[in-house]
Amino acid sequence: MNEEQEPSLQPRPEPSEESETTQAPAEPTPPQASAGEQASPQPGGAVDKSQAKPTRRDLLAQATVGLGACAALGACGVVAAAVVGTPLAQEAQAARWCPLGLAKDLAQGARKLPVRAPGRDAWRRFGARALGRVVVVKDGEAVSVFSAACPHNGCDVAVGEGGADLVCPCHKSRFSLDGTRLGGQSPRDLDLLETRVRKGQLEVKFQRFAFGTPDRKPI
């Protein structure tokens, strides 16, 4: 783009009042009286464009295009944004009690157990939806249940070699069997979940927490 043409960089579909007035002085200005007249078409418009005088009708035309484009695109854009942004209004999933199996059948040591519950996912309704897994550790009579989601990025932690510790496969965060962080990127210990025993059935209050934060925030 050469320098001489720069002043008439105007025909963009943004007809702000300001840009119209800045354009006018750059043109050889004819008496204003002619501005209201019918503009005659310029033959070979591409060549004569720089000499075209912006009449009131032209300004009106530019404003129409600009407003039209903004209104149409804006309206559709707002609607599309609302639709895409609908999940922002969604509430956090409530914690719910989920069965893990008979308490008396639980062997010593650590293992991962699946958690299922009836639930919704967008329009879908499930009789038993797989929510994820929990780490169940039985040490003597004490049973503790941790969310298997690593507090770092949410990967599924695995029971380490020999069942001595818990290791995240993604970034090598390590936890002891009581959930204490031993090393790696995890910002906090494993999330301990509430448990209870109902009719011999071990139940866990399944809940998700925000990842990557030093303290537990339910999501």
Added chain:
Amino acid sequence: MADSPNPLQAGLTWLDARLGFVSWLREVLATPMPGRARLGRVSAAVVVGAFALQALTGFGLANYYAPGTTSAWASVAHVEDAVLLGSFLRGLHVYGASLIVVLLLLYLVERAWRLDFGGRLGWWLALGLVPLISAFSLTGYLLPWDQRGYWSTQVSTSLAGATPFVGPAAQRVVQGGTELGQLTLTRAYSAHTILLPLLLCGLFMLYLRVWRREAKVSPPEESEPYWPRFAARDGIALLIGVGVVALLAGGVGGHLEAPADPEVDFAPRPEWYFMALRQLLEYAPEPIGSHVLPGVAFFVWAGLPWLGEKRRLLARILVTCTLGLWVVLLGIGFWADHTSPRFQKLLVSSAERATLARRLARDGVPPEGAAEQVRNHPPVRGAQLFAQECARCHSLQGLPLEGPHLKGYLSTEWLAGVIKEPRHPSYFGQTKIDDMEPLAEDALGDLPSMSVFVRSLDPSVKGLDPAEVAKGRKAYFEQGCGACHSIKPRVEELGPNLYGYGSPTWLREFLENPGADHLYCETNEMPRYNELPSADLDALVVYLRMLDGDPYPPDVASVTSQR
């Protein structure tokens, strides 16, 4: 401008020095257009604008849409019912498609009428939008996987199959197999969102190039630059169009039929602009009606530039004829549907099914999909079972068939009819059950209260007048009904035990064994239905209990399923 410290301007200048897009845009906008800018003169740019809106709204929809035969309908219903402004957005997309057709038509007809073809290639590229937009429309129509899209695609793919030589192969590729199914839907989705938009962009770029080149090589005698007045005409047309689309989207909303179900009656109709082609197929077999005649019309339009040079009158006559024929066929098609009682009846039943499906889907759709959900809805399943198993002997129109009619079954009118004339041919007259005497003449005054009393034996019936029930109870025993029809549990008398008569428990026991000792015993001729699945029996019970026409308590379905 160089002195101006406006950072936006400076940034634009910096970018333009490297990309040249501002000067390019300025050149494009200054392209001379033949003739003068008038109202009603739209350029191809307006079609581009309308497509931009489709892309935007389409992106919004694609944030939810799931192209699966068990999920597509549910995801669209979710957009309609659970997403903020979702119904409006879908309406914009649905009616925006029609807007494109209208604008394209306006553009093509106007050019054809002025015999301004801007060079043959440009005209052909513009005409190329017609099959391209048709492809957009046909694929988009299928995506909700509702009755309309499913059956219309059944028709359109079978028409594709009628193409000489390549038809069967083309149909199989489009369907992703020998019949409509999951792959048809996936392919329609990939074409609608990837292939066709790419083709469209290519077509527009080619068109832009040809248009500008044409203007340079042979500049029109009378002309005006595109910017600003032609652009303004386009802007006005687009604004009016989008306004109407928004009104339709907000006021009427995008149509969604019941989920696709090959077991349910439907009268498929294509989008309004294909109605002429559909009507043509009533008169001409394929491939004449589907390929030859539309093809001839298309090639006539493609050949207009040749005619336009020498035989202007003939060109205009051809334009008028093809358009006129299109409009007339369109009109006939809509008028025929409008005046067909059969079609209108199907519209009503389809709309009812769609409403039911939407209501059920609000509580979530099970993995087997919305069509199954509707089919398994107890009243729907019950009606189907009734038609299949019971309707041969039991008329719903009150006609005398082998067994008693069930028009208004369990209503006090129906009960009064049985009590008054049990041997009437439309009740038990054609069965072996003939022990019950008609009600004595002098007791006819008690008939209404007696039927109310019998209705009250079903404990789930509420809102009966207690005085009327007491009066009916007295008459029941005075007339000796109680001698044969005990109203105590498990007591066997000559006639059926009426304890809990009409309740889900009574009806289910009856369906499972109508010839039980406490029911019709050896006079029974009705088959046992104890081998039907339990859920089906419950559905049948729900349906039978709906025949009285009273507003149906919504919890009854769940009550019966808890048995």
